[in-house]
Amino acid sequence: METLWIVLLGLLTAGYFALAGFDYGTALLFRLLGRDDRERTRALGAMTPFVLGNEVWLVAAVGVLFGAFPRLEGELLSGHHTVFVLIVTGLVLFTASVQLRGTNPAWDGPLIAGALAVAIGWGWLAADLTGAPPLLWAAGVVVLFALHGGTFVAWRLPGHAGHRARVLARSLVLPSALFVPAAVLLADPVRHSTPGLVGAAAVLVLVLGAGVTTGRTAFLCTAVACALPIPVVFAAQDVVGPETMAHGTTLSVLTPVVFVVLPLVLLFQFATWWMVRVRHA
Amino acid sequence: MDPLGLARTQFATTTSFHFLFVLLTLGLVTLVAVMQTRFTLTRTPVLERMTRFWGRIYVVNYALGIATGIVMEFQFGLNWSGLSTYAGDVFGAPLAIETLVAFFLESTFLGLWIFGWGRLNRWAHLALIWLVTVTAYASAFWIMVANGFLQHPVGYEEHDGVLRLVDLGALLANPTFTAAFPHVVGAALTVGGVFVVGVSAFHFLRRTPEVDFFRRSLRLGVVTTALATPFLIGAGIAQFPVINHLQPGKMKAMPGLGIPLSFMMLIGVVLLLASWITLPLLARDWIVRLRFPLYLMVFSIPLPFIAAIGGWVVREVGRQPWLVYGLLRTEDAMSPVSATSMLISFLAFTGVFAALAVADWVLISRIARRGPEPETAPQPVSALALAL
Numbered sequence: 001m002e003t004l005w006i007v008l009l010g011l012l013t014a015g016y017f018a019l020a021g022f023d024y025g026t027a028l029l030f031r032l033l034g035r036d037d038r039e040r041t042r043a044l045g046a047m048t049p050f051v052l053g054n055e056v057w058l059v060a061a062v063g064v065l066f067g068a069f070p071r072l073e074g075e076l077l078s079g080h081h082t083v084f085v086l087i088v089t090g091l092v093l094f095t096a097s098v099q100l101r102g103t104n105p106a107w108d109g110p111l112i113a114g115a116l117a118v119a120i121g122w123g124w125l126a127a128d129l130t131g132a133p134p135l136l137w138a139a140g141v142v143v144l145f146a147l148h149g150g151t152f153v154a155w156r157l158p159g160h161a162g163h164r165a166r167v168l169a170r171s172l173v174l175p176s177a178l179f180v181p182a183a184v185l186l187a188d189p190v191r192h193s194t195p196g197l198v199g200a201a202a203v204l205v206l207v208l209g210a211g212v213t214t215g216r217t218a219f220l221c222t223a224v225a226c227a228l229p230i231p232v233v234f235a236a237q238d239v240v241g242p243e244t245m246a247h248g249t250t251l252s253v254l255t256p257v258v259f260v261v262l263p264l265v266l267l268f269q270f271a272t273w274w275m276v277r278v279r280h281a
Numbered sequence: 282m283d284p285l286g287l288a289r290t291q292f293a294t295t296t297s298f299h300f301l302f303v304l305l306t307l308g309l310v311t312l313v314a315v316m317q318t319r320f321t322l323t324r325t326p327v328l329e330r331m332t333r334f335w336g337r338i339y340v341v342n343y344a345l346g347i348a349t350g351i352v353m354e355f356q357f358g359l360n361w362s363g364l365s366t367y368a369g370d371v372f373g374a375p376l377a378i379e380t381l382v383a384f385f386l387e388s389t390f391l392g393l394w395i396f397g398w399g400r401l402n403r404w405a406h407l408a409l410i411w412l413v414t415v416t417a418y419a420s421a422f423w424i425m426v427a428n429g430f431l432q433h434p435v436g437y438e439e440h441d442g443v444l445r446l447v448d449l450g451a452l453l454a455n456p457t458f459t460a461a462f463p464h465v466v467g468a469a470l471t472v473g474g475v476f477v478v479g480v481s482a483f484h485f486l487r488r489t490p491e492v493d494f495f496r497r498s499l500r501l502g503v504v505t506t507a508l509a510t511p512f513l514i515g516a517g518i519a520q521f522p523v524i525n526h527l528q529p530g531k532m533k534a535m536p537g538l539g540i541p542l543s544f545m546m547l548i549g550v551v552l553l554l555a556s557w558i559t560l561p562l563l564a565r566d567w568i569v570r571l572r573f574p575l576y577l578m579v580f581s582i583p584l585p586f587i588a589a590i591g592g593w594v595v596r597e598v599g600r601q602p603w604l605v606y607g608l609l610r611t612e613d614a615m616s617p618v619s620a621t622s623m624l625i626s627f628l629a630f631t632g633v634f635a636a637l638a639v640a641d642w643v644l645i646s647r648i649a650r651r652g653p654e655p656e657t658a659p660q661p662v663s664a665l666a667l668a669l
Binding site for chain 1: 341382666
């Protein structure tokens with residue numbers, strides 16, 4: 001029972017970073033992807049159909065955190081108060097600006113600022129947990145998300161914007177790859193080094209893999225590379241322990257809910273992807 | 282202000298803003314679902330255009346409202362970690378169900394509804410808006426279960442200074458939940474009805490050529506308000522015996538609570554009378570020809586929102602000094618964070634929320650004033666679908 005909930009929390013968190021990661025990444029890059037505003041709108045528009053579905057993975061993760069790990073929820077959030085205020089403020093700014101922008105570039109500033117704040121916030125949290133320099137992690141997560149946004153647009157959009165995205169993504173592979181060993185070497189000793197090292201190695205391989213592949217494969221590489229860091233840091237520092245979990249009755253109430261909801265979400269989100277799928281001519 | 286005052290003011294402000302978004306979302310989605318059902322059954326083109334126009338306003342409000350919901354969810358852990366430590370096992374369960382069943386599913390369904398427009402089979406597309414509606418009400422249901430527990434804790438046992446859930450059924454049968462939930466549903470439907478009536482009346486005053494479009498909208502809004510207000514008021518009155526029995530100190534807890542309460546009740550009664558007087562005047566468009574009532578309709582748009590905030594203030598302020606009634610004091614639930622951290626979050630969140638509310642209303646009133654687009658050039662239902 002305990003393992004199930006730890007796996008579930010990890011899955012939802014990983015899902016959030018894999019999906020919302022390209023939301024933020026596209027927001028960071030799209031100004032560079034078009035020669036004029038019409039092209040930029042189109043680059044951004046490759047991502048917007050998925051925003052609602054992507055961002056709610058975090059909402060679900062925090063819901064599970066509250067319901068199944070109540071003592072961790074309070075401790076984690078209040079213990080990193082300013083970091084989470086930054087993340088949440090960035091999230092609000094980002095979500096609202098995506099909606100408000102439409103074809104109006106006046107919202108580009110708040111949109112990019114929101115995405116940047118969220119990325120920096122998650123990096124800062126990981127740095128706080130591992131003792132590595134916050135600046136390194138902040139830059140690392142920003143670069144990782146941008147890389148993910150790049151492979152996403154490169155996969156989804158044909159023509160100039162897609163080509164520019166591919167070039168930009170390629171140029172972000174090396175900085176992303178350098179960030180991984182730096183984050184490992186500059187961290188304090190962690191509680192469980194094995195998951196930490198295995199996770200870091202996986203991220204490194206995936207980032208390099210994104211550099212030598214194209215299209216959907218490159219996108220899947222960066223998706224997993226974005227999904228891993230925060231859950232790996234949590235695992236290495238043993239953040240999610242059974243002692244923080246809710247008791248039996250609460251978990252048995254929540255379990256059937258999860259088994260109904262999760263397959264439904266996967267099915268319907270897959271339907272959204274299928275409906276706006278890339279049509280190869 | 283001390284950290285406790287800041288944390289409380291922050292919660293009150295953000296929750297009030299959040300509630301404004303939620304009410305319009307719940308009310309509007311119901312009316313949009315009714316419009317789309319009638320379109321799917323009759324294939325009348327004007328009904329499709331109505332679904333699109335009101336649906337667009339709904340989606341804007343939802344997408345900005347979701348941002349406020351994210352903040353609400355984080356705020357418990359950020360500023361009130363004492364609540365999750367002490368009562369998280371019980372209070373967290375309905376909250377987790379809410380985020381999974383409602384938030385997670387609702388957004389997924391809505392995303393598909395937006396992009397399925399014109400791509401999906403029309404019955405499948407109709408089913409989606411009803412799934413969005415059902416999950417939206419499920420959200421209100423579970424949040425009120427959680428809130429009902431704070432008002433009157435049931436279904437728990439205390440072990441080693443921490444509450445454990447022993448009976449979910451007791452949470453669902455909690456009188457402070459069962460009495461309040463119908464009242465909230467009535468309030469949401471009233472907000473939706475009055476909003477649609479007000480915007481339609483505005484277009485009659487401006488003599489927009491879309492007479493059939495706004496006549497149908499106005500009628501739907503008036504009928505909704507006329508049906509919702511008796512239910513709303515009845516459910517409201519039915520709460521008094523529950524409160525007197527379970528929270529006898531509520532009305533005395535804070536002097537001055539009687540004022541928002543009586544103001545809320547006054548607005549409820551006025552809307553009830555106004556909607557029932559309007560019903561017979563819908564025949565032969567008398568209400569439009571009289572013209573004067575149209576002004577009243579436009580000015581009524583904010584009334585149910587004001588009433589809802591009044592009702593919420595009475596419910597939540599009346600709970601003080603308890604966070605979980607009789608078990609956990611508000612001051613004991615606050616996170617151990619510095620005054621500076623609290624000030625930063627207070628400024629960040631209230632600033633962002635105020636900006637969101639302004640953006641929401643500016644955008645909604647722009648779409649509402651512009652009216653439906655010409656039949657020949659339909660626009661996508663959401664800006665999120667623009668580039669497709």
